[in-house]
Each structure stands twice: as structure tokens, then as C-alpha cells.
Amino acid sequence: MPRPTIYDVAAAAGVATSTVSRAFSSPNRVNARTREHIFSIAADLGYRPNPHARALLSGRHHTVAMVVSDITNPHYFELIRGAELRARASEYTLVLVNAEESPRVEYDQIQRLVPSVDGFVLGASRLPDENLVQIAGQRPVVLMSRELSRLPSVVLEHTQGCHQIVEHLASFGHQHLVYLAGPRNSWMATTRWSALKSAGEELGLRVDRIGPFTPKASHGAAAADGAIRTGATAIVAHNDLLAIGVMRRLAQRSVRVPQDVSVVGFDNIFAADLCTPGLTTLGGAHADVGRVAVDILLQATGPLQPSGASPQVALPTELVVRESTGARA
Amino acid sequence: MPRPTIYDVAAAAGVATSTVSRAFSSPNRVNARTREHIFSIAADLGYRPNPHARALLSGRHHTVAMVVSDITNPHYFELIRGAELRARASEYTLVLVNAEESPRVEYDQIQRLVPSVDGFVLGASRLPDENLVQIAGQRPVVLMSRELSRLPSVVLEHTQGCHQIVEHLASFGHQHLVYLAGPRNSWMATTRWSALKSAGEELGLRVDRIGPFTPKASHGAAAADGAIRTGATAIVAHNDLLAIGVMRRLAQRSVRVPQDVSVVGFDNIFAADLCTPGLTTLGGAHADVGRVAVDILLQATGPLQPSGASPQVALPTELVVRESTGARA
DNA sequence: AACCTGATGGCAACCCCTTGTCGTCTGTTG
DNA sequence: CAACAGACGACAAGGGGTTGCCATCAGGTT
Numbered sequence: 001m002p003r004p005t006i007y008d009v010a011a012a013a014g015v016a017t018s019t020v021s022r023a024f025s026s027p028n029r030v031n032a033r034t035r036e037h038i039f040s041i042a043a044d045l046g047y048r049p050n051p052h053a054r055a056l057l058s059g060r061h062h063t064v065a066m067v068v069s070d071i072t073n074p075h076y077f078e079l080i081r082g083a084e085l086r087a088r089a090s091e092y093t094l095v096l097v098n099a100e101e102s103p104r105v106e107y108d109q110i111q112r113l114v115p116s117v118d119g120f121v122l123g124a125s126r127l128p129d130e131n132l133v134q135i136a137g138q139r140p141v142v143l144m145s146r147e148l149s150r151l152p153s154v155v156l157e158h159t160q161g162c163h164q165i166v167e168h169l170a171s172f173g174h175q176h177l178v179y180l181a182g183p184r185n186s187w188m189a190t191t192r193w194s195a196l197k198s199a200g201e202e203l204g205l206r207v208d209r210i211g212p213f214t215p216k217a218s219h220g221a222a223a224a225d226g227a228i229r230t231g232a233t234a235i236v237a238h239n240d241l242l243a244i245g246v247m248r249r250l251a252q253r254s255v256r257v258p259q260d261v262s263v264v265g266f267d268n269i270f271a272a273d274l275c276t277p278g279l280t281t282l283g284g285a286h287a288d289v290g291r292v293a294v295d296i297l298l299q300a301t302g303p304l305q306p307s308g309a310s311p312q313v314a315l316p317t318e319l320v321v322r323e324s325t326g327a328r329a
Numbered sequence: 330m331p332r333p334t335i336y337d338v339a340a341a342a343g344v345a346t347s348t349v350s351r352a353f354s355s356p357n358r359v360n361a362r363t364r365e366h367i368f369s370i371a372a373d374l375g376y377r378p379n380p381h382a383r384a385l386l387s388g389r390h391h392t393v394a395m396v397v398s399d400i401t402n403p404h405y406f407e408l409i410r411g412a413e414l415r416a417r418a419s420e421y422t423l424v425l426v427n428a429e430e431s432p433r434v435e436y437d438q439i440q441r442l443v444p445s446v447d448g449f450v451l452g453a454s455r456l457p458d459e460n461l462v463q464i465a466g467q468r469p470v471v472l473m474s475r476e477l478s479r480l481p482s483v484v485l486e487h488t489q490g491c492h493q494i495v496e497h498l499a500s501f502g503h504q505h506l507v508y509l510a511g512p513r514n515s516w517m518a519t520t521r522w523s524a525l526k527s528a529g530e531e532l533g534l535r536v537d538r539i540g541p542f543t544p545k546a547s548h549g550a551a552a553a554d555g556a557i558r559t560g561a562t563a564i565v566a567h568n569d570l571l572a573i574g575v576m577r578r579l580a581q582r583s584v585r586v587p588q589d590v591s592v593v594g595f596d597n598i599f600a601a602d603l604c605t606p607g608l609t610t611l612g613g614a615h616a617d618v619g620r621v622a623v624d625i626l627l628q629a630t631g632p633l634q635p636s637g638a639s640p641q642v643a644l645p646t647e648l649v650v651r652e653s654t655g656a657r658a
Numbered sequence: 659a660a661c662c663t664g665a666t667g668g669c670a671a672c673c674c675c676t677t678g679t680c681g682t683c684t685g686t687t688g
Numbered sequence: 689c690a691a692c693a694g695a696c697g698a699c700a701a702g703g704g705g706t707t708g709c710c711a712t713c714a715g716g717t718t
Contacts, residue, residue: 003444005703005704006706016667016668018667018668018669018707019666019668021704021706022666022667022706024705025706026707029666030666030667034666050385050703050704052384052390052445052703053385053703053705055381055673056379056381056674056675056703056704057672057705057707058673059673071406071410072410077400077401077403081427084400084426088438094424095423095424095425096423097413097423109417115378116380270546274573274600274605334675335675335676336674336675345697346675346676346698347677347698347700349675350674350675350676351676354676354677355677358696358697359697360696363697378674378675381673382673382676383674383676385674385676385704386677387675387676
């Protein structure tokens, strides 16, 4: 027995299909008594409007896609959770897409979804600017962990956060840092590097950079070895996963943390609190990033014409100090 | 400028819309030269078939939904990843749904998605059996981490795994274990409990159970306190998160792991390797669970009539021994 | 009582694509 | 050269719902 349609409801209620349709979509166009009658019949039949038929005409699907650069990165859990929650609150469905650190995959997946979703939330997109602009021409887009003029975005306030990191390290007397850079096409990597560098200049520290590294724990060994070669006394890794991988390698090589070298990460993932020593890291309200991003997206997909405003939101960061940083012994 | 439709392509190519449609959906019904012509025009125009219009008629959406009991549980990351990968390989879209440990939310979300997806993969569903059967009547369903006769499922082989755990603990001379149970309506909790219990009987160990506990690190404190009261020398927690929470609490209370008490978890999440001491846990190929589940689901949604076969797959587990287990000192 | 107004609901076109049916044209066969 | 088979493509009817337009009707006005 197929799902009942608006026709079945109309027949059972003795009204026209249009009346049934209006009872659901613009209730005040229909007499209250008729409406109640229709609702009760619909409930009896177990009628539910078919979202596809609806989307066909309206072009609105009540669905948004969230694309993340690497779904296995715990950092995204919170983002995903915030986004999912916000989407659900508006009865939107969240489609999750994993770009696997590949711009190609990312782009193809997005294009595949264009006809099916109302907009995109892109997390740490690895796509070049022009692609992003093009996609934004097809559907509303909100960037997370990336900024681009004329596109709305939500990021954590990294400039200030990086400054905090450098200050924190400087306070322990460190004079030479090295930044283990993230992927080449990562906006965050560029941003963090320049923020660290200028903070270093301001505070009179030398800041080197090596990389790029894929920000996973498994790439920490290569990163650690490279870092040691620079002679820096403090390592700032592109994210916590990389930092954890680095600390493992350092332990293997009997380099003590923080007595010989300090390590700092980004993201404050769950594991940062569990590893030994605990990882000092720059955290922030990641769930809020996801939430706010979807929030902005839903406004843009809303009935109002896109107002031309492209909010660029920067949420505060906080340096979570644990045991991986300290003075050299 | 709206997306080009089949009509635009037909007009530009000088053929009927049906010809364009068939060129895409049943290519051998159309002359090769005409077909190529249509394809090139379509490419020029940037035409892509509208999946909703297609779904309207065919009822197939090329979308599957994955519902997880709690999206913040790292254990699901691998499941999600495996599922996403498998879905993508068949050009299916994966919709991710978070049930937040609430049967109500889970059910509502599923019902909302019924018209939009081809099937469901349910991870550790908290729904009662009859709900699951009912949902399976509407759309194909594959269960993960739960078994129910007549429904296909993918689980990790826990009976044997639990036996391994008990053997491992027995080999250290433990004679009294306590299982910190997961949520009341969790099939896994029931399964683990009975497997641990029968393994205990077989090997001559006393096995207690306390709980239920929400399997998050934050609930570890209550669980740890309860476990201590039982006087057991080994704690088997419902999952790694709970185990980690327990170990934290034990550290607070100056109970040494493993000298005073041993701790075992389930899932082998990333963090199990990072905490101190490293957590002994029952792992398995979680990504495979997600992959196989989607695989089965796609077969069931495929053109073949559901063959009545409901594969119940059990994948192997492996006990990952770290430092949280040992003999009492 | 004649007239006006606003509320109500029906008709039918449309959203984009698929598909059963049927006509047409090409090439083949006797 | 006529007749025919087969390949191809056009027509039109949905699939489920929305919406502009119009007819109707009840209630209110003068």
C-alpha cells in the first residue's frame, strides 16, 4: 500500500486537492473547521507531504550539506554536532560529506549535491577561491575555518589566539619557535603562520616554518624530526592530531616535553586532555562554529533576498594550558 | 539564470525532451550520433538532471540515512567514515542523523526522512523491536551494533570478544569483575552483560553488573564510585569513553590502575591509546561495520526484489592490551 | 431588497523528468 | 519495386504538490 497522497486526503475529506495543500502550507487561507477536518483525515490516513514533490516546484529542499576536509579529524565532531543541532532545530536535514583532503573529491561532491540541497557549509575547504565563488553563485555558501571576501564565514579568532600562544611561550623564555604547517591549500595554515610570525616579530622571537604536513597523528614523526633539526625550543603544530603525533615521536627519540621542547596544538580535541603530557592547545567553541555557520546559511536560504551582507564572524579562542609547555630545564 | 532543464537541452539540440531523457537513462534506445550530440549540448549548457523530479517518479533517491545514537561518540567516526565511503562509491548520498540517545528523537527523525531516503542504517538503535520492524516495513533497514531476527545486521563478534576479556583478566588472577552497563535500551549492553556473565561462569569468576550509565566520560565518576563499592578488582566499562571517565575518577581517588584495579573498555577509540595508563579495550574493524552495513542496504534497495535473506554479519573483534590491565600489586 | 466585500475553495497549469504507445523513416528482402 | 521489419523519436500522461485566477457564497451595508 503506497503512501497516501494529497489526492487521497482530498477525496476522503470531500474537498479539492488545492484545499488540502493550502491547509498545510498556508493554513489561514482555509476555514478553521475545514482545516481541522482535513488534518484529522490526514492523520487517520498517515499522510505526510512528499518533500520531493514540494521541492520540485519550490526549489527548496530543507536540506543543507556540510562538507568537511577530513571526517576522521575529531576536531570536526563538535562542528558537526553544532551544525546538526541547528539544522534540526529548523527541521532541516544535514547531509554530511567527506572531502578526504582532496579538492577534487570536494568539488565533485559539491556539484553532485547542488540540485539537492539549499546550501553548503564548507569546513576548511581546500578549494581555490574561484571555485568557492563559483559555487556560491549556484547556492548559498558559508565557510568555516576560512575567510574570503564577499562570502560569509565563521572562524575562530586566530590572530589573537596565535598571539596568546607566542606570549605564553615567550613567558617561559623561549626565543625560537617552529610552526609545523598544515596542507598547502589550507587557509588556516596560512593564517596561523602569518599570525605566529607577526606575533614573533612583535615579541622578538624567531619563528620558523616547516611543512606542509597532512595534519594527522601518523605524520607527526616526520614533522617532529624536521622540527628538531630547526633547533627550535618550542613547536607549534597545525593541529592537535599532528601535535600528538609529534609528542609520540619525541618520546621515542627521548626528547622530553616540556623540559627539552614545548609543544602546542590547535583545536583542543578530546584527546588533548588525555595524552601524556597533556597538550597545551588553542581551543574555542567549535560547536558554535557549526551552529553559527548553519544559522547564517539558513538566513541566506530564507525567504528574504540575500541582503548582500556577508557576515564574517570570528568567535573567540582560548588558550588551554596543560603540561606540554614550560620553561626549558 | 535558472538551471537548464531537459527542455532547454531538447530545444537546443532540436529533439524531443523524451529523447534527451532516454539519452541519459537508457542510452541504447537512442542513435549514437544523436546521443553524442545531446550530450555535448547538455555539457555546454551545464545540464544536470534534477534528482527530485527523478525521485518523484522512480521513488529512488540515491540517498541513505545513517542514524547514530550519539554523534559525539568517537566510536562512530569510523563507522561513519566506512559508511560514507561505501555510499559514495555507489554515488549515494549519506544523510547523517544524531539521535542524541533519545528514542523519541530517533523515531521522529526517521519518520521525517522516510519519504526522502532509500533506506536506513541504524547505529546502536535505542528503539524497541516493534518500532524497528515497523520502520523496516517502510524502508529497508540495516542494524549496526544490534541484532533482531528477520532484520539484517552488522555487529562485532562480542560473545567471543567478551570471553577474551574475561580470560585476559583471569590470567592475571582476577576473580571478581564488575560490568558498568550501558543504557537500558541498548542491545549491546544486554549482549555484553550476558556474554561476560557466561564467560565468568565458565572460568569461575564472579561478575557483577551496575548501571545503567550513559556511556560518556562525564558519567565515569559515578560509575567508578559504584564500581569501587562492589569490591571488584577489575572493571569492564560499557565503552572507552566511560572507561576513560572511570580512570580519571580512580586517579582522583588515588586508586591505582592497574595495581589496585584493572580497567577494560570497548571500541578502541583513538583516545584509548593516549590516556594514561593506556586503556585495554576490545576493538574491531569499525569502519568495516559501516561499510558492510551500507553494502547490505544498497543490495536491499537495489533492483532485485529483497530476497528475504536478512544477512546477520558478525565481524571479528580483537583485544587490544595496554597498561590499564594487570595483576593486583 | 439591492449591492458590495472579503473569505473560501475549485480549476488547471506548472515544476522536471520518465515511460508506454504509436507513428515514421531507413534499410532489407523477395 | 512493393512490402515489411526494426530502429528511432515524438506525444502525452503521469508522479505529488503548489498557486494564480476566478467563481461562489455568506455576511454586512445602505
